[in-house]
Amino acid sequence: MRETTWNGEQPQNGRASRGYLEAKGFWAWAYTLDHKRIGVMYLYTTLFFFLAGGVFALLIRIKLMFPGQHLFTNQTYNVLFTMHGALMIFLFVIPAIPSGLGNFFIPLHIGARDVAFPRINLMSYWVFVAGIVVILFSLVRPMDTGWTFYTPYSARTAADVTTLSFGIFLIGMSSILTGLNFLVTIHKLRAPGMTWHRMPLFIWSMYATSIIQVLATPVVGITFLLLAMERVLGVGFFDPAKGGDPILFQHFFWFYSHPVVYVMILPAMGIISEIVPAFSRKPIFGYKAIAYSSLAIAVFGFFVWGHHMFVTGMSGTAAILFSLLTYSVAIPTAIKVFNWIATMYRGSITFESPMLYALTFIFLFVIGGLTGMYLGALGADIHVHDTYFIVAHFHYTMVGGTVMGLLAGLHYWFPKMTGRMLSEKMGRPAWLLIFIGFNVTFFTQFILGFEGMPRRYAEYPAQYQALNILSTVGSWILATGILIMFANFVRGLFRGALAPPNPWKALSLEWETGSPPPTENFEEIPTVADWPYGYAGRQT
Numbered sequence: 001m002r003e004t005t006w007n008g009e010q011p012q013n014g015r016a017s018r019g020y021l022e023a024k025g026f027w028a029w030a031y032t033l034d035h036k037r038i039g040v041m042y043l044y045t046t047l048f049f050f051l052a053g054g055v056f057a058l059l060i061r062i063k064l065m066f067p068g069q070h071l072f073t074n075q076t077y078n079v080l081f082t083m084h085g086a087l088m089i090f091l092f093v094i095p096a097i098p099s100g101l102g103n104f105f106i107p108l109h110i111g112a113r114d115v116a117f118p119r120i121n122l123m124s125y126w127v128f129v130a131g132i133v134v135i136l137f138s139l140v141r142p143m144d145t146g147w148t149f150y151t152p153y154s155a156r157t158a159a160d161v162t163t164l165s166f167g168i169f170l171i172g173m174s175s176i177l178t179g180l181n182f183l184v185t186i187h188k189l190r191a192p193g194m195t196w197h198r199m200p201l202f203i204w205s206m207y208a209t210s211i212i213q214v215l216a217t218p219v220v221g222i223t224f225l226l227l228a229m230e231r232v233l234g235v236g237f238f239d240p241a242k243g244g245d246p247i248l249f250q251h252f253f254w255f256y257s258h259p260v261v262y263v264m265i266l267p268a269m270g271i272i273s274e275i276v277p278a279f280s281r282k283p284i285f286g287y288k289a290i291a292y293s294s295l296a297i298a299v300f301g302f303f304v305w306g307h308h309m310f311v312t313g314m315s316g317t318a319a320i321l322f323s324l325l326t327y328s329v330a331i332p333t334a335i336k337v338f339n340w341i342a343t344m345y346r347g348s349i350t351f352e353s354p355m356l357y358a359l360t361f362i363f364l365f366v367i368g369g370l371t372g373m374y375l376g377a378l379g380a381d382i383h384v385h386d387t388y389f390i391v392a393h394f395h396y397t398m399v400g401g402t403v404m405g406l407l408a409g410l411h412y413w414f415p416k417m418t419g420r421m422l423s424e425k426m427g428r429p430a431w432l433l434i435f436i437g438f439n440v441t442f443f444t445q446f447i448l449g450f451e452g453m454p455r456r457y458a459e460y461p462a463q464y465q466a467l468n469i470l471s472t473v474g475s476w477i478l479a480t481g482i483l484i485m486f487a488n489f490v491r492g493l494f495r496g497a498l499a500p501p502n503p504w505k506a507l508s509l510e511w512e513t514g515s516p517p518p519t520e521n522f523e524e525i526p527t528v529a530d531w532p533y534g535y536a537g538r539q540t
Contacts, residue, residue: 268405
């Protein structure tokens with residue numbers, strides 16, 4: 001693969017090239033067709049809701065320090081944990097990497113000028129924003145259903161579930177448009193010489209993610225449309241009082257919501273597959289296995305939704321089949337983990353912030369994945385169902401996995417996106433606090449779950465108080481680390497050292513253009529002659 005070298009000279013006058021950031025003013029961004037600016041807008045939007053959802057989480061943890069109605073009422077607690085889950089899932093974790101980093105880097109990774117359909121790309125962002133506005137409007141009557149919106153309660157509550165359903169419908173439409181755009185872009189706009197087996201593994205993961213977005217998202221959109229029709233027109237889809245079946249809602253919801261777990265985690269896995277070889281100075285081990293395991297995960301993900309419903313009364317045969325399928329999806333996931341570890345074996349590893357977050361991803365996601373195996377076993381799942389064990393498992397996979405992957409990607413690509421370097425003196429302490437705080441917060445909840453503390457409850461027996469206090473203290477440590485990290489981002493934007501085009505000496509195509517990239521990405525479309533992981537014999 002062609003490599004652009006940097007001669008060590010800073011831009012004249014000590015100023016970084018502005019590249020795609022030259023555009024100024026609201027309308028220059030609001031009407032932009034540049035995939036990089038659209039990706040940045042997605043990132044700013046989703047990170048805002050990450051902070052908002054985090055504030056709700058801290059309030060929940062403060063409430064759970066002590067039994068009893070202190071600070072706020074139990075009904076307010078119901079609203080807070082509903083909004084925490086809904087904001088984090090629908091407005092942050094699902095769109096952050098695919099729509100944010102994916103929009104920014106897919107064309108750069110494959111040597112393209114832009115995505116296949118720039119206008120649809122812009123429309124998808126504003127449809128996403130419209131969905132956010134509708135969801136926020138629904139909060140006039142605060143939501144208390146939990147983020148899963150289970151019927152029959154969501155069909156009867158006074159909360160404005162109908163408006164919220166329309167907001168989620170719009171966000172789903174945005175996700176479908178983004179997935180279609182990425183599929184066509186990857187198929188049609190790869191640079192000359194970029195065969196399928198020369199694509200970066202981030203592109204493989206985004207390709208698999210886009211398939212899920214296109215095939216699974218319509219299901220949840222239709223589900224919420226049916227729920228809205230039931231509330232407005234009185235049609236009995238899910239409410240047993242009207243002849244409906246509440247279990248049908250769960251089937252529809254989880255048929256989407258388990259595949260969407262891989263919309264969250266597969267892009268993060270792609271980021272790790274880029275960072276590990278770059279900071280190990282070794283070619284990726286098992287390229288084809290990692291690439292095809294992404295597709296395997298996308299396929300298997302459509303067949304395991306029933307493991308969320310073992311306690312609903314499904315037949316023994318169905319439960320056994322869903323249990324076996326749940327174990328099967330662990331195989332392609334384990335392939336990735338073993339190949340990342342093999343890549344690092346005897347490598348010249350350096351421990352800058354991107355690599356620290358990548359290693360954290362592997363450590364935490366392995367814990368999340370292994371505890372998921374407990375939930376695939378029928379007896380164990382029935383014991384810990386709807387306990388804090390589920391909360392801990394979910395956060396080890398979604399935060400320990402997806403969010404750590406996002407943070408790894410932000411630290412890795414920050415110089416490319418902004419033309420500025422982040423401070424390692426701030427980055428490493430922030431990482432350490434996040435790592436410690438996360439484990440203190442959520443590993444404690446595994447113990448609470450095994451001891452039988454149910455999730456979602458505002459009250460609990462006094463025997464659980466000590467561990468709840470410990471979990472809350474961990475959340476404060478975690479929040480401190482996140483605040484330092486964001487302070488580092490802000491400092492980097494305005495005062496960071498000027499970034500060379502390729503500060504990590506990586507080999508994929510995005511590092512062959514300026515930092516930040518020009519509007520057209522490349523002066524000329526590059527020709528690809530090799531895969532992007534040929535680190536053997538290269539000096540750091």
